[in-house]
Amino acid sequence: MILGYVIRPKADADLDEIADSLADFAGLDHGLQFVARAFQRFELIASQPDGMALSRSP
Numbered sequence: 734m735i736l737g738y739v740i741r742p743k744a745d746a747d748l749d750e751i752a753d754s755l756a757d758f759a760g761l762d763h764g765l766q767f768v769a770r771a772f773q774r775f776e777l778i779a780s781q782p783d784g785m786a787l788s789r790s791p
Contacts, residue, residue, distance in 0.1 A: 738779040 740748075748771060756764025 738775050740775070 748768060752764040752768045754764075755767050
């Protein structure tokens with residue numbers, strides 16, 4: 734079984750917009766960190782297709 738996820742174009746645009754706004758407000762590092770953590774979460778969720786509880790740690 735291959736696990737993964739798909740990011741739709743609208744969702745990708747939304748992530749970019751949020752990251753850009755965050756970068757403008759708090760700096761480029763924060764915008765990039767937001768994107769990196771979002772993708773980490775996507776990977777975590779995709780790795781648990783049976784709905785196991787997810788950690789709420791950062």
